[in-house]
Structure formats: C-alpha cells, structure tokens
Amino acid sequence: MNKLLRSNVSCLLKKLSEHTEIYASTEEDGVCILAKLDNYEEWTMNYVRTANSVKDVFFPQNEEIMKYKDASSDLKIEAPKPFKERIAFGVRPCDAAAMLLLDDVFLKGEFYDSYYKERREKGTIITIACEKPDQHCFCTSFDLSPGATEGSDIVLYPTEDFFLVVEVTEKGKKLIKDNAELFEDIGAKPEIVDSYKNMRTVLGDVCIPNDLNEKLKGEFDNSYWKKIARRCLGCGNCTFVCPTCHCFAVCDVARGCDGKRARTWDSCKFQDFFLMAGDHNPRPTQIERTRQRFMHKLNYFKEKYDKYQCIGCGRCVEKCPVGVHIADVITHMKEEL
Amino acid sequence: MCSSHNQLVPKVATIKKITEETSSGDVKTFYVEFDKPEERAEFKNMPGQCAMISVLGVGESMISITSSPTRPDPLEFSIKKMGKVTSKLHDMSVGSKIGIRGPYGNNFPVDEWRGKDLVFIGGGIGLAPLRSVINYCIDKKENYGSISIIYGSRSPADLCFKEELFDNWPNLEGVEVHLTVDKVEEGERWDKSVGFVPQYLEQISPSPNNSIAITCGPPIMIKYVLESLEKMKFEDEQIITTLELKMQCGVGYCGRCNIGDKYVCIDGPVFSYKQIKEMPQEF
Amino acid sequence: MSVKFKPNIICFACNWCSYTGADMAGTSRMKYPATIKIIRVPCSGRVNPTFIMKAYQKGADGVLIAGCHPGDCHYNSGNYFAKRRFLLATRFMNYIGIDAKRLRMEWISAAEGVKFARVMAEFSETISELGPNWRAREEV
Amino acid sequence: MMTMTEKMREQVKELFVNNEIKLFIGFEKGFTKFSRIPAFAENYDEAKKMIIDEFETPFLAKYLIRELEEVAAGIVEKSERVAILTRGCDYLGIRRLIVDNIILRENIVIVGIPCDGLIDVKKANKLLGEEAREITIDEENVIAKGKTENKIISKAEVVLDRCRQCIMCEPKESDIMLAEKTANVKKNKDYSKIEEIEKMSAKERYEFWSRQFERCIRCFACRDACTACNCRKCIFDITEPEMLEKTVATSEQFMFHFIRAFHVAGRCSACGECERVCPVDIPLGLLNGKLRKDIEFLFNVEEAGIPSEIEPLGEFKLDDPDEW
Known part of the structure; x- marks a missing residue:
C-alpha cells in the first residue's frame, strides 16, 4: 500500500490536469459540490456528501446527442466530438458503488449507450473514505460501508496527516505508477482499512430482506402509497440528487432549421413524465408517481438486475422538503408484509 | 466521429x-x-x-x-x-x-403460430400494426391455417387500407375479411355490417380450437374484445395484443415506458393476454 | 478595417401611439437606424418582463418599450402598469448582471414622429457603444 | 400547565367529536432524529402522534390546494372543512391562497400557535462541532448533547435565518388560538445582503448569479414549495409556447429564475421556504428580496410581504416615480 501526503494532493491534481479534466469536491458559497476544478488549492474535505453525485461526471444532466443541419431539406447529422479523459476526485464510496448500478442500466442491456461507455472508459474515480457518516447515511444496509471499494479505481483512507492509498483496479495501479514520485510505499496497513470498513452508520442497518421485491409484487394498491404520497409536493428533488436514478428525456433544441438533440434528466415525479399524445396519463396523481418511484427502486430494478437500486447515500432523505424517507418505506413494508 | x-x-x-x-x-x-x-x-x-x-x-x-x-x-x-x-x-x-x-420491440411470435388459424381483430388505426403480420402470413400462407380479418372503424370513410380490404385480401384463398362500421351517414353506400367490433366478433364467433386471436385498437375496444374472446373460450395464451405507450429511447434505459417491471420497448409492445393479466393495470 | 458593431435592438411599440409615431417618422422621410426591429403590441402594458428577458436570450443587445404618454393611453391605464413593471424590471435585470442601459422606456405619441426617430438613433448609438450583450444569451 | 401538544390534541379531539372538520393537518416526528414532517389525520386517533415543538418544520399551506381542490368552487358544510396548524408565517401562506381565490376562508379552520423562532439543527451541530445526539430546548437556550461534551447555546444563536426577519409572530385571525398571544416583537427588516450585491460591479453580479444558477438542477422544488406559486397550470409545464427549454443551459437558468422571481414579485411573503427546500442552497431569498425591497421603496408599500387584496403590481398610483 502507498501513502499520499495531504499536502501532495493539489500537486497531484495539477499534474493530472495536463491531459485530463479534473472534477473535484470544492466548496462554493457554502455548498460542497463536485465540479470542474482549475484552481487546485480549492479542493475540500469538510463534507459528508457533495450536493451532486459522481453521476454528474459520467451521465451529465444536460448532454448533446447530436447536431443536425437544415432539418427537412438535405439533413446532415453530426455526432459530438470524442470526450476527454476525466478524473473524479473526492467521491464517496457509496456514490462510486452507484456507478456500478448505472453500468448495469447503460452497458449491460441488449443496447448500450456509447457516450456513457466512452466516458466510463476514459474516467477514473478516486474515492475518499468517509470519516464521519451522518444521521442520513445507511450505506451499511446495502452491504457497503464507509470504507467500501466497489466502483472506485483508487480509495484514499484519510488518517491525521496522510492518505493510505489502496488501488482497486488496473486504472488505479497505472495512475499511481505514472505519478510514483508523489506516493511512498509503506507496506500493508490493513488495520486502517478495516477501521473504516466495519464502521457502523448512525442510522444503523435497515436490514432489507432479500425477498422484499417478491413481497412488493402484490402491493400495487397498498394504502401506504397514498399515505406517503399525500405529503409529497411533487418536485423532482429526490430523483435529481439520487446517484442511481437514470431516467432521461430526449428533446430537440431548434435554432431555425439547424439545431441539436439533447438528453436531459427527467423525473417520474413530474406530471408530464408519463403524459402521452391525446392527454392520456396513466399516472395522473402523486400516488401513482410515488409508488412508481419506490417500486422501481425496490422491485422492478431488482427483478431486472438482481440488485436494489439504492446505495443508502441519504441524499434523497436529506434534501426532501417533507421528509419522505426510503428507509421508512422499507421498514414499513417489511413489518406489514 | x-x-x-x-x-x-x-x-x-x-x-x-x-x-x-x-x-x-x-x-x-x-x-x-x-x-x-x-x-x-x-x-x-x-x-x-x-x-x-x-x-x-x-x-x-x-x-x-x-x-x-x-x-x-x-x-x-x-x-x-x-x-x-x-x-x-x-x-x-x-x-x-x-x-x-x-x-x-419484440415481434409477433409468427413461428409459434405454424399450422394455426389466425383471427385478426382491428379497430381504426389499430389495423396498422396488424397489417405487417397479416401480409407476412399471407406471403407464407402454407405455414398457417385460415386467416380471418375482423376490422371496424367509426365510419366507412375512416377505414384504413381500403385498397387491401376490398380488392386485395378478400380474393385470396383461405382469407376472409369481415368489415363493420359504428355508424353510416345517410347517402353513404355501405352493404356490410353496422355495429361495434366486439359485438360483430361475437356474431362471427370464430372457433377457439387451434387458433390465435390478435387484436389491436383503441383501449376501450380492446377491453370489450378481450371479454368477448373469453366468452368464446379463447385461452389467455391464445390472445395477443400490442400496447402503444409513451416511449422515449426505445432501447430500454430511459425508464419511461415501464408497466410493472416490463419495459414496453424491450419486453413488448407485443404481449399475450396472460402477460397483461400479470402486469399491474397502469397503462 | 474593423467592421463597426451593428447592434440588434427590439422595440415594443404600442399600437395606438408609438407605432403610428413610427409610421409618421416614415411618411415624413425621417431616417432612423435600421438596427431596430419593431414589434407591435396592443399596449405597452402588454409587454411582459419575460418578453424582455426572452429578447436578450434570443440575441437582442437592447430592448426599448415605447408607449403612449401617461394619461392618454387608449386603454386608460395600460402604460401606468407598464411603468411599474418597467421600474422593477430594469432594477432587477441590473441586479442579476444585465446592464440597465440596455433597457429603455419612452413615451412617444402618434404626433411625435421626430421624437421617435431621435430616440431610436440615440438608443442605437448607446447600444453600439456598449457592444454586444453576451450575458444570458443562449448558446447555439 | 398543559404543553402545547396536549392542548392541540384536546382541541383536535373536540373538533373531530362534534364533527366540525374532515381532516387535520399538523406535524409528526420524522424518520431522522430532529426532523418534523407534515401529518394528516382524518380522525382523532390518527392525530395522537402529532406534536408541536420548536424544531424546523415544513410549510403546510400548500397542501390546502390539493385537499380542498374539488370544493374550491363553493362553501362546504362544517363537517367537510380542513383544520390546519398555523404559525405566523403559515398564516401568510394561507392568506396568499385566500387572496388568490384558490381556497375559501370558510372552508378552513385555523388552529393558531404563537412562535418566536424555530431551531436550526444544522447551526446547533456546527456550534457543537459534531452531530448532536440529544437537543433539549427550554425558555432561553438550547442544550445540545454530543458524544463527548454538551453545550448550552442561547436560542438567538441557533434560530433560523428566516425567523430573524419574521414579520408575523402568530396568525392574525385564527379560529382557535392554542396559547395566549406573545408580544408581537417587531423584527427589523435586514436588506444588508441585498445591498452588498447591489454594490458589486455589473460583471461581478453577473458572475455571482451565473455561479449560483449553474448549480441549479431545475428540480422545481422552489416552485412546488411556494404558496405564491399556485397557478393551475404552471408556465414551465406548458409546451406550446415553450417559454423554457428542458435543456439546463446558462441562459435557460437565467430565464427560469427571472420568470419565477417576477411571478412572485409583490406576492412573496419572505417565508424562506424556497431557500430551505433548494437542494443546492441557491440564495433565492436575495432574488425575491430585491424585488420586495424595490416595491417597498418605489411604490412606498409599507410591508410588501403581507398579502393584500390588490397586489402592488396589480394597481398604480398617478404619482409613481417617473425618472429611471
């Protein structure tokens, strides 16, 4: 295992930035976000989780699918230019694990998304383990932990004055080999890694039964959905901050007869998400939409990819204005069924 | 690129x-x-x-x-x-x-229908998805039994693919065409049946043994057609329909067209009535 | 030779006074710069601040609202409401960073063809000094 | 002396018993420790778990739109009314809906409670240095117990920002008042942050706001939480004409925030809910505040936050300022 001094981090980022784009955790007007960084002193550590997740780096909210020229006469379509290498620094272990869920959606199906694939291949995730999870975290319920390595290329375990560096994938090893002068080999230090791995979150385990998706199958008209949906304001907050939500809308942006086709995030909570031509909407009220959101996360996703679509990062819980809590749904469904 | x-x-x-x-x-x-x-x-x-x-x-x-x-x-x-x-x-x-x-999307399971009689029940624009499989079965007529097409629309003027309905399909051997319309304005020449498709289907009452019913049309028509097919002892696997929902990407990862855990763009749009019964009624 | 910047100015002209003022300027052969595109609105009160912001987004460098003098609005109080909205809109746009000099309101009656041409020339001059407005303009 | 919670339960029991309401909207404990979430009780035993204390709470006024939707047209009889727990700022939201003809005053029962400021748990945690395990509140100060040490903090230090500028400490006209009125202490209006931005140069202001708007993820939580945003069909949901494209480009963000701020100009009661619900903490109060400050200065409206029959932008005076 290697050692990386905290003071070396900004010169590591500067060195990497010659040929890659750096997305690092910075504080901007009191909000910690993962954003493209040019001044490498500004990366910060005092956050539990960034407001946006690493999903922004690989599946951005607003992405150009193609440009087109003179739409109906002789149409020419032009795909975007290849993407640059990118590094996401300061990601949390739960967000890195969320990328594996998005990989299942965008890469494993019968059709794969080439833009996402290219960004993932050209992207490296450097994770910092969590020193103090807060009351919203429940990653341990999805067999992750504040020190988990799933989905990351390199994991840094913070100690007082240096980071213990653990390479997880080939990409990680190569990156360390290329910048060997900043790292120092200090032999195996498993006790630091284990101290993070078996750290319990404040919320403790919500211990989700493995067959929760079976139980949820018949629960389509359960009155519980009506009870939670009554509180929900119908904003897209929980779905946009969630690192595993992947629904998107394709829309054309026309400028005269040229223009582009863009892909933007969309939320099942919005009223026009399922609105069809002829004003037919099978999910007219918040009850159906709230049911769709939780059934997708706890039943449909598990049926298709055999994993729950949640990593317990706690963002939707912290940001929901009216406290709709996915762990509340899980515990209620567990007791009731 | x-x-x-x-x-x-x-x-x-x-x-x-x-x-x-x-x-x-x-x-x-x-x-x-x-x-x-x-x-x-x-x-x-x-x-x-x-x-x-x-x-x-x-x-x-x-x-x-x-x-x-x-x-x-x-x-x-x-x-x-x-x-x-x-x-x-x-x-x-x-x-x-x-x-x-x-x-x-998936396609009609034409291989499973070998040697079976086929009953196509269409309503209004619903004949469009069926027409591709009707012409396919007509061109490979030797693999299939009799083909009967029961099609209706609001008025004679609203009938789609008139050329095939009147001149092309009826003259083929082993193919029957039954047409009906909901209402006929006076002054319009119409000698065929008048009435809704589900009632007209019960009049013709095709035999359910060794046959497949394929239906597509406005949701209200499908609801009653399925009921009358059940009355005529058609099994759930024998009834096939296509669902047209809002689809955005068509390749199964935009999360838009799911009914329960089935994505219409990948697992559908062609579903058997058995599958539809298992799905939550949210379409 | 550096090509002098040609501004792109939108003028919302109230149909009863300012638009006829513009016609008056035209029929009496007065010149005013061609950089101004006039949109006829029933009354200056019809101009919604969203239209102003949309103009800047779609590429306008300056917006001018021309209405009747207070008191002789065809609909009695249209221009008073417009005045209130305009007072708020200039300050608010200035507050979020779009230069307040790029928005102007003028009372031009049907007889003041001369004033119409003068105001247009003046405004076109101030905008070409300010240069193009890239702020809040949409990316192609 | 009965606590507020017991008084509330007793009142609610009375209301349900003589069949005066069909629904009571209040607060209950959330899933995480100090969170208070909206609760709906259609009979008394559902109301038993409701509590009143001084932790930060969401706003309830907006739920009246949905709960009274089908009866918005006419006055319902007594048993169909909806009772709602109301603090001063909630009352401003309800007033807003009444003035906008979204709901009728006769259809609701206002259960008023006085309040002199709610506690912001994030501030208490910051002062304590870690996440507080236990927080008890008494008259003047707050005791936060952490893992190792406890801290006594004066209430004024941890009160919510919006409560520092509260313009109404308890509902002006309520059907039931759970506690006697507190001194209606007038808090001074503090537009200092807005003046700070006004002093910046135009370039700095543009950069400041485009940096804020760049973080916006267009989740519409600010619109969905605001009682002044109560249009039947919001302009952002209309696709013909499309005032706002779905793509989240900088110019679209400016359009969104400009339209939202201008639509609540003169109608915003500075309740601070839009800032509270924003997932990326954009200072929306500074946008609405600027418009409110200008309205009060230009049209000498004494308090633009209190909803009035005619809105400042819905009327004019002949002596409105002329120079600009």
Whole structure:
C-alpha cells in the first residue's frame, strides 16, 4: 500500500490536469459540490456528501446527442466530438458503488449507450473514505460501508496527516505508477482499512430482506402509497440528487432549421413524465408517481438486475422538503408484509 | 466521429410517397427509404416491431412498421395525427427528410403460430400494426391455417387500407375479411355490417380450437374484445395484443415506458393476454 | 478595417401611439437606424418582463418599450402598469448582471414622429457603444 | 400547565367529536432524529402522534390546494372543512391562497400557535462541532448533547435565518388560538445582503448569479414549495409556447429564475421556504428580496410581504416615480 501526503494532493491534481479534466469536491458559497476544478488549492474535505453525485461526471444532466443541419431539406447529422479523459476526485464510496448500478442500466442491456461507455472508459474515480457518516447515511444496509471499494479505481483512507492509498483496479495501479514520485510505499496497513470498513452508520442497518421485491409484487394498491404520497409536493428533488436514478428525456433544441438533440434528466415525479399524445396519463396523481418511484427502486430494478437500486447515500432523505424517507418505506413494508 | 454509433442517433431517410388512408385526412401512410443502402441492410425488421421516427426540431415518436418484411422496400408507416411530432409529419411533403432508428420491440411470435388459424381483430388505426403480420402470413400462407380479418372503424370513410380490404385480401384463398362500421351517414353506400367490433366478433364467433386471436385498437375496444374472446373460450395464451405507450429511447434505459417491471420497448409492445393479466393495470 | 458593431435592438411599440409615431417618422422621410426591429403590441402594458428577458436570450443587445404618454393611453391605464413593471424590471435585470442601459422606456405619441426617430438613433448609438450583450444569451 | 401538544390534541379531539372538520393537518416526528414532517389525520386517533415543538418544520399551506381542490368552487358544510396548524408565517401562506381565490376562508379552520423562532439543527451541530445526539430546548437556550461534551447555546444563536426577519409572530385571525398571544416583537427588516450585491460591479453580479444558477438542477422544488406559486397550470409545464427549454443551459437558468422571481414579485411573503427546500442552497431569498425591497421603496408599500387584496403590481398610483 502507498501513502499520499495531504499536502501532495493539489500537486497531484495539477499534474493530472495536463491531459485530463479534473472534477473535484470544492466548496462554493457554502455548498460542497463536485465540479470542474482549475484552481487546485480549492479542493475540500469538510463534507459528508457533495450536493451532486459522481453521476454528474459520467451521465451529465444536460448532454448533446447530436447536431443536425437544415432539418427537412438535405439533413446532415453530426455526432459530438470524442470526450476527454476525466478524473473524479473526492467521491464517496457509496456514490462510486452507484456507478456500478448505472453500468448495469447503460452497458449491460441488449443496447448500450456509447457516450456513457466512452466516458466510463476514459474516467477514473478516486474515492475518499468517509470519516464521519451522518444521521442520513445507511450505506451499511446495502452491504457497503464507509470504507467500501466497489466502483472506485483508487480509495484514499484519510488518517491525521496522510492518505493510505489502496488501488482497486488496473486504472488505479497505472495512475499511481505514472505519478510514483508523489506516493511512498509503506507496506500493508490493513488495520486502517478495516477501521473504516466495519464502521457502523448512525442510522444503523435497515436490514432489507432479500425477498422484499417478491413481497412488493402484490402491493400495487397498498394504502401506504397514498399515505406517503399525500405529503409529497411533487418536485423532482429526490430523483435529481439520487446517484442511481437514470431516467432521461430526449428533446430537440431548434435554432431555425439547424439545431441539436439533447438528453436531459427527467423525473417520474413530474406530471408530464408519463403524459402521452391525446392527454392520456396513466399516472395522473402523486400516488401513482410515488409508488412508481419506490417500486422501481425496490422491485422492478431488482427483478431486472438482481440488485436494489439504492446505495443508502441519504441524499434523497436529506434534501426532501417533507421528509419522505426510503428507509421508512422499507421498514414499513417489511413489518406489514 | 464519436467512438461508436450511439443508439439514440437516428439515420437519415426520405419520404418517397404519402397516401391518405381516411378521407378526413387524419391518417396518412408514409413510404420511407433510407438514404444509405447499407443502413437499410442493417435495419432487419420483423412484423410487429416499431421504429422511432424523428422530425428534427420537433421530436421523436415510436411508430409501428406497417409493411411486412416479405415486401421490404420502401418501409411503410401509417400515422394518425395525434401529438406534436405526428402533426408536423402530416404537414411534411414528399422528398423531405426524417430520421429513423430501430427496429425496436419484440415481434409477433409468427413461428409459434405454424399450422394455426389466425383471427385478426382491428379497430381504426389499430389495423396498422396488424397489417405487417397479416401480409407476412399471407406471403407464407402454407405455414398457417385460415386467416380471418375482423376490422371496424367509426365510419366507412375512416377505414384504413381500403385498397387491401376490398380488392386485395378478400380474393385470396383461405382469407376472409369481415368489415363493420359504428355508424353510416345517410347517402353513404355501405352493404356490410353496422355495429361495434366486439359485438360483430361475437356474431362471427370464430372457433377457439387451434387458433390465435390478435387484436389491436383503441383501449376501450380492446377491453370489450378481450371479454368477448373469453366468452368464446379463447385461452389467455391464445390472445395477443400490442400496447402503444409513451416511449422515449426505445432501447430500454430511459425508464419511461415501464408497466410493472416490463419495459414496453424491450419486453413488448407485443404481449399475450396472460402477460397483461400479470402486469399491474397502469397503462 | 474593423467592421463597426451593428447592434440588434427590439422595440415594443404600442399600437395606438408609438407605432403610428413610427409610421409618421416614415411618411415624413425621417431616417432612423435600421438596427431596430419593431414589434407591435396592443399596449405597452402588454409587454411582459419575460418578453424582455426572452429578447436578450434570443440575441437582442437592447430592448426599448415605447408607449403612449401617461394619461392618454387608449386603454386608460395600460402604460401606468407598464411603468411599474418597467421600474422593477430594469432594477432587477441590473441586479442579476444585465446592464440597465440596455433597457429603455419612452413615451412617444402618434404626433411625435421626430421624437421617435431621435430616440431610436440615440438608443442605437448607446447600444453600439456598449457592444454586444453576451450575458444570458443562449448558446447555439 | 398543559404543553402545547396536549392542548392541540384536546382541541383536535373536540373538533373531530362534534364533527366540525374532515381532516387535520399538523406535524409528526420524522424518520431522522430532529426532523418534523407534515401529518394528516382524518380522525382523532390518527392525530395522537402529532406534536408541536420548536424544531424546523415544513410549510403546510400548500397542501390546502390539493385537499380542498374539488370544493374550491363553493362553501362546504362544517363537517367537510380542513383544520390546519398555523404559525405566523403559515398564516401568510394561507392568506396568499385566500387572496388568490384558490381556497375559501370558510372552508378552513385555523388552529393558531404563537412562535418566536424555530431551531436550526444544522447551526446547533456546527456550534457543537459534531452531530448532536440529544437537543433539549427550554425558555432561553438550547442544550445540545454530543458524544463527548454538551453545550448550552442561547436560542438567538441557533434560530433560523428566516425567523430573524419574521414579520408575523402568530396568525392574525385564527379560529382557535392554542396559547395566549406573545408580544408581537417587531423584527427589523435586514436588506444588508441585498445591498452588498447591489454594490458589486455589473460583471461581478453577473458572475455571482451565473455561479449560483449553474448549480441549479431545475428540480422545481422552489416552485412546488411556494404558496405564491399556485397557478393551475404552471408556465414551465406548458409546451406550446415553450417559454423554457428542458435543456439546463446558462441562459435557460437565467430565464427560469427571472420568470419565477417576477411571478412572485409583490406576492412573496419572505417565508424562506424556497431557500430551505433548494437542494443546492441557491440564495433565492436575495432574488425575491430585491424585488420586495424595490416595491417597498418605489411604490412606498409599507410591508410588501403581507398579502393584500390588490397586489402592488396589480394597481398604480398617478404619482409613481417617473425618472429611471
């Protein structure tokens, strides 16, 4: 295992930035976000989780699918230019694990998304383990932990004055080999890694039964959905901050007869998400939409990819204005069924 | 160019011919050809599959391919004027360019139907998805038993594919065509049946043994057709229908068209009545 | 030779006074710069601040609202409401960073063809000094 | 002396018993420790778990739109009314809906409670240095117990920002008042942050706001939480004409925030809910505040936050300022 001094981090980022784009955790007007960084002193550590997740780096909210020229006469379509290498620094272990869920959606199906694939291949995730999870975290319920390595290329375990560096994938090893002068080999230090791995979150385990998706199958008209949906304001907050939500809308942006086709995030909570031509909407009220959101996360996703679509990062819980809590749904469904 | 072609980028195609199906002009059939022949070669469609038609600057919509793969070029799409994209399509003229990508969705299980009698029940524009599989079965008539087509629409003027309904299909051996309309204005010549499709279906009452019923049409018609098929002892696996929902990407990762854990664009749009019964009733 | 910047100015002209003022300027052969595109609105009160912001987004460098003098609005109080909205809109746009000099309101009656031409020339001059407005303009 | 919670339960029991309401909207404990979430009780035993204390709470006024939707047209009889727990700022929201003819005053029962500021748990945690395990509140100060040490903090230090500028400490006209009125202490209006931005140069202001708007993820929580945003069909949901494109580009963000701020100009009661619900903490109060400050200065409206029959932008005076 290697050692990386905290003071070396900004010169590591500067060195990497010659040929890659750096997305690092910075504080901007009191909000910690993962954003493209040019001044490498500004990366910060005092956050539990960034407001946006690493999903922004690989599946951005607003992405150009193609440009087109003179739409109906002789149409020419032009795909975007290849993407640059990118590094996401300061990601949390739960967000890195969320990328594996998005990989299942965008890469494993019968059709794969080439833009996402290219960004993932050209992207490296450097994770910092969590020193103090807060009351919203429940990653341990999805067999992750504040020190988990799933989905990351390199994991840094913070100690007082240096980071213990653990390479997880080939990409990680190569990156360390290329910048060997900043790292120092200090032999195996498993006790630091284990101290993070078996750290319990404040919320403790919500211990989700493995067959929760079976139980949820018949629960389509359960009155519980009506009870939670009554509180929900119908904003897209929980779905946009969630690192595993992947629904998107394709829309054309026309400028005269040229223009582009863009892909933007969309939320099942919005009223026009399922609105069809002829004003037919099978999910007219918040009850159906709230049911769709939780059934997708706890039943449909598990049926298709055999994993729950949640990593317990706690963002939707912290940001929901009216406290709709996915762990509340899980515990209620567990007791009731 | 980007590393490899993305699923969401359409291919350029031209509208070669437009025919009006209904006199009121709200249903038109577009004959479309790819600009690049090699892209047409990649586009191997089976009956019942759909394609994403893009009108650049307006949007995309999923339309079922109404021409049978046995009569490949040009591809035909019958489109009713409903939303933003379809109305813009209806204003387009011959020679203008559109985008196509696909084919998407599963197709009618034509291999399982070998040696079976086929009953096609269509309503209004619902005949468009069925027409591709009807022509497919007619061109491979030796594999199948008798084919009966029961089709109805609001009025004689609203009947789609009149040329095939009156001159083409009835004269073929082993194919019966039964037409009905909801109402007939006076002064219109109409000698066939008058009445709704489900009641007309019960009059004809095809025998359920060794036969498959395929239906497509407005949801209200499908509801009653399924009831009368059950009355006539058709098993759930014997009844097949296609569901047209809002589809955005067509390739199964935009999370838009799910009914329960089934994505209509990948697991459908062709479903058996047994599958539909298992799904939550949210479509 | 550096091509002098030609501004792109939108003028919302009230149909009863300012638009006829513009016609008056035209019929009496007065010149005012061609950089101004006039949109006829029933009354200056019809101009919604969203239209102003939309103009800047779609590429306008300056917006001018021309209405009747207070008191002789065809609909009695249209221009008073417009005045209130305009007072708020200039300050608010200035607050979020779009220069307040790029928005102007003028009372031009049907008889003041001369004033119409003068105001247009003046405004076109101030905008070409300010240069193009890239703030809040949409990316192609 | 009965606590507020017991008084509330007793009142609610009375209301349900003589069949005066069909629904009571209040607060209950959330899933995480100090969170208070909206609760709906259609009979008394559902109301038993409701509590009142001084932790930060969401706003309830907006739920009246949905709960009274089908009866918005006419006055319902007594048993169909909806009772709602109301603090001063909630009352401003309800007033807003009444003035906008979204709901009728006769259809609701206002159960008023006085309040002199709610506690912001995040501030208490910051002062304590870690996440507080236990927080008890008494008259003047707050005792936060951490893992190792406890801290006594004066209430004024941890009160919510919006409560520092509260313009109404308890509902002006309520059907039931759970506790006697507190001194209606007038808090001074503090536009200092807005003046700070006004002093910046135009370039700095543009950069400041485009940096804020760049973080916006267009989740519409600010619109969905605001009682002044109560249009039947919001302009952002209309696709013909499309005032706002779905793509989240900088110019679209400016359009969104400009339209939202201008639509609540003269109608915003500075309740601070839009800032509270924003997932990326954009200072929306500074946008609405600027418009409110200008309205009060230009049209000498005494308090633009209190909803009035005629809105400042819905009327004019002949002596409105002329120079600009």
